Amino acid sequence: MTSVAENTKDKGQEDPIQCIFFSEFHPIVGPMITCQVPDNFISKDIFDTVSVYIIPKAKLQRSTITVTLKDYKILGFPVKIDNKKYARNAFYFNLCFVCEAKARTVHYEPVVKKMSDFLMALEVENCFLSASEDKTRLAEMLQQVMQDLNLHKMCTLTDIKDVKHNILIEGTMTSHLKVIKLAPEPKPVLDHQVPIFLEGREVFQMDQWDLTTQQVLPYIDGFNHVARIAAEADVENNLVKNCVQNLIYYGVVTLIPIFQYSNVYAATSKLKELTENTKLQERCIAYASKFPRQPAYLRDIFRMYASMTHGNSMRDLCQRLNPQNLRINERRLVQFGLIEGLIRRYPIYLPGSPYNEEIKNNPVYKYFTGTYSLDEICCSTGQSAAQIEDIVERDPNVVMLWK
Structure with missing residues (x-):
């Protein structure tokens, strides 16, 4: 991603879209806004100061670009369509969202890209953007998109014209726009914390992550703490922390305390759910059983959780109840309890x-x-x-x- 100003690190408020404008490169006049809603929200003077980023050079085409001004933040995804039918053999345009300067706009990035691709497809199919100087239909589209995204966080672009019913039409294509809700910024990750997958490792494709994360993932097992992962993966400690924090943000992992037999745990009020929720029971048995083909009994699992109280270390508990004979893997029992909030640890x-x-x-x-x-x-x-x-x-x- 190319960014002209800080975007993903911006921790401002997630304010609504204030304006959507369509800019294109005119072969004589140069970069210009040819359609915007509301009208004249971005003045010509303001646009001229940032036009070099709105219609950028070739290297920045098809890159997410964010420009932060005193009062506004402009998010765009510049597109170039090569074809000899256009003046200068190419058509340049950029659909931009405008928010307050302190607003967080990272959640709009995929929406801007997807809508830009939709407009590009319409242009390739029927010259929707370049054939006429009358941008009335485009203005209707931008107005509806801004209204729907601000009110409902989603909008549909389809091939049936019915603006009154939140359906926008052009061509023979359909595109669904949706603003993904942002998770809160994760707290800083510490050396002694242990990352653990919330789902099985096998559901995640390695190639969807950056190279550093790919190097770190094999060492996340629910027992290695961050400092140990850094040493074993041969990755700088702060890079591992950033990777883990990113995985937490996307709901891939969570953090639990280091498992030690000297630890003392206590059951929480949520343990009651284990007696009522059959799906939770099934997941707990599957997770904590030592032998998958000979699963542990729920009564024994519940007894171990209920026996976790102040003054009883995990070592004492294992000596008294002998989880091995109960077909219980005590380490995974503790992991499941911490992930689901059935138990907590006394630091x-x-x-x-x-x-x-x-x-x-x-x-x-x-x-x-x-x-x-x-x-x-x-x-x-x-x-x-x-x-x-x-x-x-x-x-x-x-x-x-x-x-």
Whole structure:
């Protein structure tokens, strides 16, 4: 994507479309607006200052271009149709959406592209754009598109003329325009967090992602934390964080805590759904069973979840209930519970202790401030939870806080 101003990083409001205009390259006059709704929304003076981006050089053709001015943000997708019947052997045009300068417009990008392709097809079929200087029909189309997208977030362009019923017509083609609802911006991803697929890995095609993401995906297994993924995939840490954040945005993965047998989990009020929702039951059994051909019993799964309470570590729970004998994979049981919100984990925080010589010689103590979780400390220092717990056990000035 080519962008003349920040677009995808813009965190402004998702305001409605204020104007749609159609611009083309006149062989004598040059770039000009030949149709816009509302009329004269974008003045000639404003257009002249950005026309070089609206009708750009060949390298930027068929690229999403966003121009941010003081009061407006203009989003377009310039198109060039090569044919000897046109003056200068080509027809250049650009359909542009105009929003407020601080508006977020990334969700309109696929709509602008799709409508531009529709107009290009109409032009190739019957010279809809270039045959006449009368742009009344085009103006009706732009007016209806702006109205429908602002009110309903969708519009249909078809081959039956019926503007009163939200149907726009030209030629013998149909195109459906829809504004995709934007997900909230994901929170920054941290080194100690564990990405996990919300659906099976097999449903995602590797070639639909960028090369860095393709390199990272094989190491996402629901157990590797971000720092470990970066090391094993041999990808710079911040790049992995950006990849994971992008996957979260598109609903491909979510984040869960690192699994350790010293972790303490607690059932949430949502666990009740497991007794009522048969589809949830089926998914839980399929996910948490150790042997797919010999699935675990729901009663045993529910018993394990219900036994997760403050003071009982996962190690204690496994020793008491022996999930292996119950045909339960306890690691995947925990994963499913966290993903579905059936359980939550108690993070451990370590408050500071008085300064002494041991603190000076052991850098791990700088994390004992009460603001770092055990996962963060392990990930930052490279020490295991057992090693950290051993330090805490030997130092009476350090205690664990369970939250």
